Amino acid sequence: MIRSVIIDDEPLAINVIESYIGKINIIENIKSFTNPLEAFSFLQKEKVDILFLDINMSELSGLDLLKTLFYSPVVIITTAYQEYALESMEYNVIDYLVKPISFERFLKSINKYTNLRNPEITERIPNTVAESNQFITVKENKRQVNIDYADIYHIECIRDYVKIHANSKTVVTKTTLTAIEESLPENEFIRIHRSYIVAINKIETFSQVDVEVNGLKIPIGATYKSPVLKRLNFYFN
Amino acid sequence: MQMDQTLFFSAKHRLLRHILFWVLFVLLYTFAYGLMNFEFKKKFLHTLLLLISLVPATYFSIYILLEKILFNRKYLLFIALFLISASFFTLVYLLVEQYIIMPYLYGVKNSFFEFYVVAFIRVYAVVVLAAFAKIIKNEIEIRNINQQLTQKNLESELKFLKGQIHPHFLFNTLNNIYSLSLGKNPEISTSILKLSELLKYMLYKTQSKFVMLSKEIELIRNYIALERLRHSENLSISFDIKGSIDKQQIAPLLLLPFIDNAFKHGVRESNPNNWIVVFMEVINDTIKFSVENSAQTIKHSANFEENKGIGLENVKRRLDLLYQGDYSLEIKEGEESFYIKLIIETQNFKSQ
Numbered sequence: 251m252i253r254s255v256i257i258d259d260e261p262l263a264i265n266v267i268e269s270y271i272g273k274i275n276i277i278e279n280i281k282s283f284t285n286p287l288e289a290f291s292f293l294q295k296e297k298v299d300i301l302f303l304d305i306n307m308s309e310l311s312g313l314d315l316l317k318t319l320f321y322s323p324v325v326i327i328t329t330a331y332q333e334y335a336l337e338s339m340e341y342n343v344i345d346y347l348v349k350p351i352s353f354e355r356f357l358k359s360i361n362k363y364t365n366l367r368n369p370e371i372t373e374r375i376p377n378t379v380a381e382s383n384q385f386i387t388v389k390e391n392k393r394q395v396n397i398d399y400a401d402i403y404h405i406e407c408i409r410d411y412v413k414i415h416a417n418s419k420t421v422v423t424k425t426t427l428t429a430i431e432e433s434l435p436e437n438e439f440i441r442i443h444r445s446y447i448v449a450i451n452k453i454e455t456f457s458q459v460d461v462e463v464n465g466l467k468i469p470i471g472a473t474y475k476s477p478v479l480k481r482l483n484f485y486f487n
Numbered sequence: 488m489q490m491d492q493t494l495f496f497s498a499k500h501r502l503l504r505h506i507l508f509w510v511l512f513v514l515l516y517t518f519a520y521g522l523m524n525f526e527f528k529k530k531f532l533h534t535l536l537l538l539i540s541l542v543p544a545t546y547f548s549i550y551i552l553l554e555k556i557l558f559n560r561k562y563l564l565f566i567a568l569f570l571i572s573a574s575f576f577t578l579v580y581l582l583v584e585q586y587i588i589m590p591y592l593y594g595v596k597n598s599f600f601e602f603y604v605v606a607f608i609r610v611y612a613v614v615v616l617a618a619f620a621k622i623i624k625n626e627i628e629i630r631n632i633n634q635q636l637t638q639k640n641l642e643s644e645l646k647f648l649k650g651q652i653h654p655h656f657l658f659n660t661l662n663n664i665y666s667l668s669l670g671k672n673p674e675i676s677t678s679i680l681k682l683s684e685l686l687k688y689m690l691y692k693t694q695s696k697f698v699m700l701s702k703e704i705e706l707i708r709n710y711i712a713l714e715r716l717r718h719s720e721n722l723s724i725s726f727d728i729k730g731s732i733d734k735q736q737i738a739p740l741l742l743l744p745f746i747d748n749a750f751k752h753g754v755r756e757s758n759p760n761n762w763i764v765v766f767m768e769v770i771n772d773t774i775k776f777s778v779e780n781s782a783q784t785i786k787h788s789a790n791f792e793e794n795k796g797i798g799l800e801n802v803k804r805r806l807d808l809l810y811q812g813d814y815s816l817e818i819k820e821g822e823e824s825f826y827i828k829l830i831i832e833t834q835n836f837k838s839q
Contacts, residue, residue: 260659260663263662436725460765476762477763
């Protein structure tokens with residue numbers, strides 16, 4: 251278990267890091283401090299693996315206090331300043347995070363640590379972020395169903411429901427077409443009609459009024475016509 | 488291509504240019520006059536001897552009269568010195584003609600003394616030509632300097648504005664708001680992150696002359712995502728990309744003004760059918776970027792017309808400065824839509 255301590259004079263900033271750490275199994279935050287002096291007297295007695303340190307705290311430069319420690323924990327600097335990135339290399343600083351920090355960026359920096367300490371690490375950090383999710387998850391009849399993007403031909407909307415036509419199956423779920431549209435990658439799917447979304451790579455032919463997918467002719471809505479035709483021309487010419 | 492041109496006109500190649508000029512002159516004159524009675528060899532020597540008065544006249548006129556006096560706006564001095572030097576060099580020409588060319592080349596003594604004015608024209612026709620070239624070169628230099636000054640002006644204005652922003656306060660505050668939204672509203676959280684990325688980009692990335700194209704694209708996506716929040720269902724906006732975007736570089740914030748323009752002028756809440764399409768196609772070192780938005784059916788006052796121009800004017804200036812001959816910008820304003828297409832060659836800047 252990786253042990254960490256957070257030092258930052260802004261409590262809300264501490265909350266962010268604590269909440270991120272809460273999502274990662276292999277790291278545990280021992281304590282958080284807004285007062286750097288308290289933090290360092292704590293660190294004299296307790297050894298930790300990672301120190302999350304804000305270097306622009308009002309009273310002291312966090313880096314100076316590092317010198318007083320009898321051991322050097324790995325330091326990950328968090329700050330609102332972009333410009334300090336180069337200075338801190340001597341203090342065992344392995345990463346520099348500029349606030350606000352996204353969870354993905356945070357995860358990257360934990361990975362840097364595990365790669366450093368244990369290159370053959372067997373326990374992988376759970377990927378809670380959908381960085382390269384290739385599927386959509388919907389609820390059908392109270393069951394979760396995953397459908398790969400690559401399998402989807404087209405999606406149509408029938409009153410309160412949305413019907414997803416895919417390779418191996420057809421899934422019906424209660425949601426709006428707009429909600430589905432928002433969760434799909436925008437460069438792989440195109441909404442051509444109030445009631446229809448089509449997978450771009452499944453389009454066989456198209457005309458001024460409709461699009462052919464899997465042998466089916468799907469109409470292009472009047473209000474969608476201009477932008478949709480322009481996009482189709484871009485992709486297919 | 489643009490690089491080759493400036494090389495030719497640089498100081499290093501000046502000797503070459505001048506030699507070229509005189510060689511051409513001699514050949515041209517010899518040929519032109521020789522045609523009259525086919526005495527090419529005599530005409531060649533004649534022309535060479537002409538150079539005795541012609542060359543000093545030219546260089547005196549260009550490097551002293553023009554450069555040191557006229558360009559320094561000493562007009563009276565210029566006129567005075569011009570009259571004196573013109574008389575002098577014409578006289579030299581006539582003497583050479585009378586005492587060297589005529590007797591030795593044509594074996595004529597006491598030949599007719601050309602009219603002074605005609606002699607003057609003979610000599611100064613060439614001088615004027617050279618002076619013309621000099622003036623053009625000067626104009627181009629002035630224009631370049633002006634452009635650079637304008638750019639420097641804009642840069643220092645920008646630096647000043649940035650100095651007012653206090654990034655430390657700004658990003659800490661954004662982080663605090665982000666913290667408050669965590670776990671409660673994912674849409675707020677992502678929007679704050681996107682806004683922060685956008686601001687970081689504008690504060691820091693704009694300091695470099697060029698950025699990775701992929702970073703600029705990320706910026707555009709963030710910007711579009713944030714704009715989406717401002718508009719409801721009646722706006723459809725897409726950003727489609729073709730080609731590989733990993734290697735190219737581009738000047739930062741070059742493309743954003745076009746999209747910004749589309750939002751400002753292409754979207755009206757009263758219109759149920761707003762749309763904006765953004766396309767980028769990358770083929771090796773050529774970047775083709777186009778933005779088209781649905782046109783306004785309601786034309787506003789004069790203000791509307793003006794505002795449309797200003798942002799685009801700035802971009803055009805930047806394009807001229809950074810990409811000179813390597814870009815093309817097409818703007819089409821139609822009944823149905825407003826369309827811009829920008830094509831840039833990034834090749835010359837690969838090494839940056």
